[in-house]
Amino acid sequence: MEWFNKWTNTLYNTFIVDDRYKTLITGFEKTILITLGALALGVVIGTIVAVIKVFADGNKKLRPLDFLCNIYLTIIRGTPVVVQLLISFFIIFVSSKDGTVVAIITFGVNSGAYVAETIRSGIMAVDSGQMEAGRALGFSKLRTMQYIILPQAFKNILPAIGNEMIALLKETSVAGYVAVMDITKAANQIKNTTYDHINPILLVALVYLALVMGLTKLLSVFERRLRKSER
Amino acid sequence: MNDNVIIRTEGLCKYYRGGAIRALDGVDVEIQKGEVVVVIGPSGSGKSTLLRSLNLLEIPTKGHIFFEDVDITNPKLDVNLYRRKMGMVFQHFNLFPHMTVLRNMTIAPIKLLKKTPEEAETKARELLKLVGLEDRAEAYPSQLSGGQKQRVAIVRSLCMEPDVMLFDEPTSALDPEMVGEVLDVMKNLAESGMTMAVVTHEMGFAREVATRVIFMDEGQIIEEGTPQEIFDNPQNPRTQSFLSKVL
Numbered sequence: 105m106e107w108f109n110k111w112t113n114t115l116y117n118t119f120i121v122d123d124r125y126k127t128l129i130t131g132f133e134k135t136i137l138i139t140l141g142a143l144a145l146g147v148v149i150g151t152i153v154a155v156i157k158v159f160a161d162g163n164k165k166l167r168p169l170d171f172l173c174n175i176y177l178t179i180i181r182g183t184p185v186v187v188q189l190l191i192s193f194f195i196i197f198v199s200s201k202d203g204t205v206v207a208i209i210t211f212g213v214n215s216g217a218y219v220a221e222t223i224r225s226g227i228m229a230v231d232s233g234q235m236e237a238g239r240a241l242g243f244s245k246l247r248t249m250q251y252i253i254l255p256q257a258f259k260n261i262l263p264a265i266g267n268e269m270i271a272l273l274k275e276t277s278v279a280g281y282v283a284v285m286d287i288t289k290a291a292n293q294i295k296n297t298t299y300d301h302i303n304p305i306l307l308v309a310l311v312y313l314a315l316v317m318g319l320t321k322l323l324s325v326f327e328r329r330l331r332k333s334e335r
Numbered sequence: 336m337n338d339n340v341i342i343r344t345e346g347l348c349k350y351y352r353g354g355a356i357r358a359l360d361g362v363d364v365e366i367q368k369g370e371v372v373v374v375i376g377p378s379g380s381g382k383s384t385l386l387r388s389l390n391l392l393e394i395p396t397k398g399h400i401f402f403e404d405v406d407i408t409n410p411k412l413d414v415n416l417y418r419r420k421m422g423m424v425f426q427h428f429n430l431f432p433h434m435t436v437l438r439n440m441t442i443a444p445i446k447l448l449k450k451t452p453e454e455a456e457t458k459a460r461e462l463l464k465l466v467g468l469e470d471r472a473e474a475y476p477s478q479l480s481g482g483q484k485q486r487v488a489i490v491r492s493l494c495m496e497p498d499v500m501l502f503d504e505p506t507s508a509l510d511p512e513m514v515g516e517v518l519d520v521m522k523n524l525a526e527s528g529m530t531m532a533v534v535t536h537e538m539g540f541a542r543e544v545a546t547r548v549i550f551m552d553e554g555q556i557i558e559e560g561t562p563q564e565i566f567d568n569p570q571n572p573r574t575q576s577f578l579s580k581v582l
Contacts, residue, residue: 242415
């Protein structure tokens, strides 16, 4: 039992003394906030890019926009997210005080590039008759996209979006690189002040693991409900 | 120009591969108010292309389409406004699978005609009753049989109160026992005075319901006339040969 008492003692010193667990809680909130914000931004950007790319297939007027989208995709997919974070913080948003917002924008813009291709494939998987039916009723191309194609496309790609969310959640752990106090950075800080090199890190690992498992479960429930219309 | 003409085409052509394939090769057709025009012909004759050109789902290579005297092939025109007045029924129904039957029917009137949801719903339920599907309003398309889907697709178009209805092989994807229920709905629609253009292989329907039959082959109109003229006394050898195979 001696080791157990010793361990709880260490835990007490590491997390409770000086209310250090509070840093972890704020860090946890920040991690969630960055993930959700980036995912939302990523889906919006990804949808816009995907729709432009799909429409540009048959419309010469959209070629310049399509070209811009390709540049965006190439740059984002061609550089590591940590480097993008550094560029964001120290070059683009150098005057910004709110690191969290900058992190959301950076991870969102990054995620958008990956989500775009997913959404595009989701759109392509919707039967072409759906576009025709929408157009035949008198909807414009864009409105048909909005009301008829995209809802079906999102249903097709929901598992992929869920995976993107899980990837994002873990990816945000590098936000500490630019002094954003997410949960990883918080754990690291506690580690440095208490010289407890084990417990903070393991705890953070457990938190990520629990979150990912929870998300996976939630996703499968949500997916089943969405499939209702396909019974 | 005659006020009764709803659709008129002038020298309509649709070429693929720079003219190597001529799906439509100079088609002049006129559809008057209240007519039921049935287009028949072998597969690849261009009859579906013709029908799909009428509401510009296919953009013709050459020629003009006048809808109620407006040249809708004019690229400056907002074709969406004219499509609202042309209902279209597809071979594969093309219902929106993520919406209930009712939503399928009300979304366009609500969004495009600015009807209130109540108005649109009342109208939709009335139409569903007419085709015997009033108890399926809350169902999703996947819960319907093929014949039910096509009946919903027909009333979905009718919700927009179109001036003309285009049918692109509406019974070709149906199991044989469901063909009758869809043709009955179309027959009732024709009797109610709706202007219709129908591409079909149902010669019985053509003979019974059509006011005019058009026979097409190789992108051209070969012969047209009343069902009696076409079916009982075809003049052109190609019409004769086609009919001898299908009747």
